Amino acid sequence: MTDLTPAEETLRELVAAENLEELASFIETLSPSETARCISRLTAEAQHRLFFLLSPEDAADVIEDIPEAQAADLVEDMPSEQAAAIMEELSSDHLVDVLGEINADVSQAILAKMDKEDAKEARMMLEYAPDCAGGLMISEFLVYKTDNTIQDVLDDLQANRSKYIDYHVQYFYIVNPEEKLAGVLRIHDLLFPAKETLLSQIMISKPLRVSDKASLHELENFFEEHHLFGAPVVDDGNRLVGVVLPQDIEEAVNKRKTKNFLRLSGIIGGEEFRTMPLLSRSGRRLSWLSMNIVLNIIAASVIALYQDTLAAVITLAVFLPMVSDMSGCSGNQAAAVSMRELSLGMVRPKELLWVLVKETKVGIINGLILGLLLGSVAYLWKGNPWLGVVIGGALAANTLVSVTLGGMLPLVLKRFKIDPALVSSPLLTTGTDMCGFFFVLSFAAAVLPNLKGL
Amino acid sequence: MTDLTPAEETLRELVAAENLEELASFIETLSPSETARCISRLTAEAQHRLFFLLSPEDAADVIEDIPEAQAADLVEDMPSEQAAAIMEELSSDHLVDVLGEINADVSQAILAKMDKEDAKEARMMLEYAPDCAGGLMISEFLVYKTDNTIQDVLDDLQANRSKYIDYHVQYFYIVNPEEKLAGVLRIHDLLFPAKETLLSQIMISKPLRVSDKASLHELENFFEEHHLFGAPVVDDGNRLVGVVLPQDIEEAVNKRKTKNFLRLSGIIGGEEFRTMPLLSRSGRRLSWLSMNIVLNIIAASVIALYQDTLAAVITLAVFLPMVSDMSGCSGNQAAAVSMRELSLGMVRPKELLWVLVKETKVGIINGLILGLLLGSVAYLWKGNPWLGVVIGGALAANTLVSVTLGGMLPLVLKRFKIDPALVSSPLLTTGTDMCGFFFVLSFAAAVLPNLKGL
Numbered sequence: 001m002t003d004l005t006p007a008e009e010t011l012r013e014l015v016a017a018e019n020l021e022e023l024a025s026f027i028e029t030l031s032p033s034e035t036a037r038c039i040s041r042l043t044a045e046a047q048h049r050l051f052f053l054l055s056p057e058d059a060a061d062v063i064e065d066i067p068e069a070q071a072a073d074l075v076e077d078m079p080s081e082q083a084a085a086i087m088e089e090l091s092s093d094h095l096v097d098v099l100g101e102i103n104a105d106v107s108q109a110i111l112a113k114m115d116k117e118d119a120k121e122a123r124m125m126l127e128y129a130p131d132c133a134g135g136l137m138i139s140e141f142l143v144y145k146t147d148n149t150i151q152d153v154l155d156d157l158q159a160n161r162s163k164y165i166d167y168h169v170q171y172f173y174i175v176n177p178e179e180k181l182a183g184v185l186r187i188h189d190l191l192f193p194a195k196e197t198l199l200s201q202i203m204i205s206k207p208l209r210v211s212d213k214a215s216l217h218e219l220e221n222f223f224e225e226h227h228l229f230g231a232p233v234v235d236d237g238n239r240l241v242g243v244v245l246p247q248d249i250e251e252a253v254n255k256r257k258t259k260n261f262l263r264l265s266g267i268i269g270g271e272e273f274r275t276m277p278l279l280s281r282s283g284r285r286l287s288w289l290s291m292n293i294v295l296n297i298i299a300a301s302v303i304a305l306y307q308d309t310l311a312a313v314i315t316l317a318v319f320l321p322m323v324s325d326m327s328g329c330s331g332n333q334a335a336a337v338s339m340r341e342l343s344l345g346m347v348r349p350k351e352l353l354w355v356l357v358k359e360t361k362v363g364i365i366n367g368l369i370l371g372l373l374l375g376s377v378a379y380l381w382k383g384n385p386w387l388g389v390v391i392g393g394a395l396a397a398n399t400l401v402s403v404t405l406g407g408m409l410p411l412v413l414k415r416f417k418i419d420p421a422l423v424s425s426p427l428l429t430t431g432t433d434m435c436g437f438f439f440v441l442s443f444a445a446a447v448l449p450n451l452k453g454l
Numbered sequence: 455m456t457d458l459t460p461a462e463e464t465l466r467e468l469v470a471a472e473n474l475e476e477l478a479s480f481i482e483t484l485s486p487s488e489t490a491r492c493i494s495r496l497t498a499e500a501q502h503r504l505f506f507l508l509s510p511e512d513a514a515d516v517i518e519d520i521p522e523a524q525a526a527d528l529v530e531d532m533p534s535e536q537a538a539a540i541m542e543e544l545s546s547d548h549l550v551d552v553l554g555e556i557n558a559d560v561s562q563a564i565l566a567k568m569d570k571e572d573a574k575e576a577r578m579m580l581e582y583a584p585d586c587a588g589g590l591m592i593s594e595f596l597v598y599k600t601d602n603t604i605q606d607v608l609d610d611l612q613a614n615r616s617k618y619i620d621y622h623v624q625y626f627y628i629v630n631p632e633e634k635l636a637g638v639l640r641i642h643d644l645l646f647p648a649k650e651t652l653l654s655q656i657m658i659s660k661p662l663r664v665s666d667k668a669s670l671h672e673l674e675n676f677f678e679e680h681h682l683f684g685a686p687v688v689d690d691g692n693r694l695v696g697v698v699l700p701q702d703i704e705e706a707v708n709k710r711k712t713k714n715f716l717r718l719s720g721i722i723g724g725e726e727f728r729t730m731p732l733l734s735r736s737g738r739r740l741s742w743l744s745m746n747i748v749l750n751i752i753a754a755s756v757i758a759l760y761q762d763t764l765a766a767v768i769t770l771a772v773f774l775p776m777v778s779d780m781s782g783c784s785g786n787q788a789a790a791v792s793m794r795e796l797s798l799g800m801v802r803p804k805e806l807l808w809v810l811v812k813e814t815k816v817g818i819i820n821g822l823i824l825g826l827l828l829g830s831v832a833y834l835w836k837g838n839p840w841l842g843v844v845i846g847g848a849l850a851a852n853t854l855v856s857v858t859l860g861g862m863l864p865l866v867l868k869r870f871k872i873d874p875a876l877v878s879s880p881l882l883t884t885g886t887d888m889c890g891f892f893f894v895l896s897f898a899a900a901v902l903p904n905l906k907g908l
């Protein structure tokens with residue numbers, strides 16, 4: 001079906017040969033995207049064998065490298081003991097990401113088989129929405145008590161060197177005896193004072209913090225405003241529950257953008273990879289298309305209403321799709337600017353009037369120019385000035401409609417808490433199609449005697 | 455035109471009153487997105503006055519908070535002395551981002567007025583492509599020599615505390631006398647050994663590093679593979695030239711996604727905000743639309759060729775836009791999956807055959823189901839089974855074409871180093887429109903006697 005890359009070939013052979021040691025060291029040489037591709041190209045059976053062969057640590061490294069949707073699929077198919085052993089080796093944020101993607105029953109079964117402490121922590125994090133601070137925080141950070149001394153910290157660092165190797169250690173977080181956040185220390189603050197100094201004496205009290213319920217947008221703003229390398233997350237009682245890192249926030253923003261891009265293009269219900277089962281790919285795409293077919297029927301019914309006009313001037317049929325397509329494009333441009341301004345907070349959902357004024361101006365200019373262009377084409381083609389006026393006028397009018405509609409629709413959807421990425425494009429297309437058909441055909445009907453026989 | 459928010463009102467008043475002190479402290483209370491919106495809603499003249507009033511430090515804080523396109527517009531309009539004073543206060547990566555967005559003549563003029571050292575550093579970074587390690591690195595990191603002792607480091611940290619406050623200090627980078635990267639130290643490695651220990655004795659030699667020419671995709675893979683909080687950037691001679699941070703890489707990926715989203719929606723040539731001048735907004739949108747109008751004329755010419763068939767069966771005009779729209783949607787779904795798989799490295803640009811096979815299967819299933827649906831609608835509406843067969847058959851055939859075309863097009867474009875986000879959607883729409891019109895009209899022509907009078 002396709003020629004395998006050497007890496008894919010090697011992986012296939014090593015799995016077939018059940019060569020555990022070489023397998024683990026070979027995978028380590030692959031980049032994360034190569035790992036993801038090579039594994040996805042194995043048969044389902046070979047994938048099972050691969051994960052059966054790998055140690056939980058090595059398997060966890062693989063799981064961290066590949067896209068979440070793929071990781072979730074793999075984990076879902078494993079016996080829950082094996083999945084639990086691998087999950088325990090994941091870093092806390094990856095663990096929650098993967099568990100969040102898989103079927104709730106399966107994830108409960110896996111959690112039940114995990115180490116009690118790890119499972120408790122994971123359950124706590126799973127209770128948060130995945131896009132708020134609680135869902136994005138990590139638990140690999142260093143926390144000490146106000147009555148610890150610098151020497152205590154040094155002893156702990158010395159004793160746990162290997163454990164702390166992946167930890168975020170630019171800051172230390174200090175809590176009081178009730179586990180409430182009391183202060184923050186930068187690691188270089190430890191370098192100078194005497195070793196018996198209490199942390200409470202040198203820490204920065206009342207440090208910046210974020211609520212565990214802070215939204216992704218708030219976190220983005222927080223790190224844009226404060227150039228920190230991490231921020232403590234506290235619950236309503238000011239207890240320290242985790243730490244968020246700026247790179248994890250950016251990554252979450254990235255994921256959201258990917259999701260929006262896919263939704264805008266009609267891929268809904270999560271990511272699709274071509275290695276997923278045919279029927280699930282086909283079915284998810286169809287579910288969106290069937291909604292579209294209904295909208296299309298509604299739009300086309302306008303044409304059916306004017307069938308007599310169309311029969312009299314058959315040339316109009318050539319221009320109907322052009323007017324509706326062009327206006328669809330104009331509308332999508334305006335919608336994209338609105339979605340971008342909304343996501344940056346440069347426009348508020350209630351500022352419909354402001355957007356209307358701004359887009360009306362663009363709509364008039366672009367409508368006139370595009371109308372003039374297409375109208376001239378129509379006139380030159382058939383040599384009938386009335387056809388030029390009808391087509392040019394319809395495109396001008398519909399450009400204005402679609403640009404203003406496209407600009408305002410995302411704001412309206414946002415106000416009703418509907419995801420603009422999901423519905424703005426189908427709704428907009430239906431609207432601009434209907435109006436486009438209506439303008440062309442009603443303008444033509446109005447001057448019908450001048451167009452007859454075209 | 456629109457009701458101002460209290461924050462916008464306050465900013466307007468403070469600028470009008472030229473109340474410098476309150477102005478600076480008021481802006482500090484705003485979140486970055488509020489700052490961006492409030493400033494964008496000021497008149498051009500008030501914006502000038504605002505930046506004239508603010509100290510370079512405060513102005514730099516504002517510039518770091520707002521979107522780059524907006525920042526670049528503001529800076530371009532300033533006298534170059536004022537711009538230079540502000541630029542000197544920006545962190546190195548923001549500086550390069552803003553200078554990279556503005557007109558080259560203006561940025562040269564600003565650089566000429568800047569502190570020599572800062573300008574030299576900025577020029578060096580501007581020579582790199584903005585999306586490679588050299589363009590993304592920061593210069594705010596700590597570097598020491600192999601023959602420095604721990605005490606030297608401590609003295610330096612003590613002496614430069616305030617300067618280093620925003621620095622990435624989780625790692626120290628160690629260079630040999632020729633400025634070549636020799637090793638890395640984690641800050642906690644300094645805590646334990648004797649103060650007169652040489653850094654070369656305790657550093658991690660041959661540390662992980664990235665080339666200054668490493669692409670964004672390589673950097674993304676690097677940080678996915680190695681969970682580091684920063685990586686040294688070296689030039690061809692292994693000289694240390696900067697440090698890249700994972701959050702900056704994620705941010706660059708974010709920017710690229712935004713650009714792709716906007717391009718896909720027909721916003722080309724950089725971001726558009728509604729506060730930008732009307733004619734530049736309108737002109738940039740038009741430049742893309744005029745290309746589209748040509749493609750639309752090409753597609754619609756297929757209808758012109760079959761005008762006789764259409765005249766004989768006017769009902770077909772109702773279904774032409776439906777078949778082309780539906781197929782356009784199916785094609786966009788497949789194109790989105792390909793773009794996503796390409797960006798993850800899950801598919802290689804040469805694997806056309808693999809994508810063809812995978813998409814053909816989806817195309818057949820979805821084509822049959824959608825064709826059956828729309829064919830039944832056509833049949834039930836007019837009571838003519840032949841109409842159902844023509845419409846259903848055309849949609850089925852065109853779904854197959856557009857799904858395979860949509861899946862393969864991004865791979866082909868990628869191979870020819872053309873940006874799929876920019877051209878795949880217009881090309882795809884033209885192709886699926888043409889085929890859709892052709893299928894409907896040629897199928898109808900083939901069974902014309904059975905359709906007459908519909």
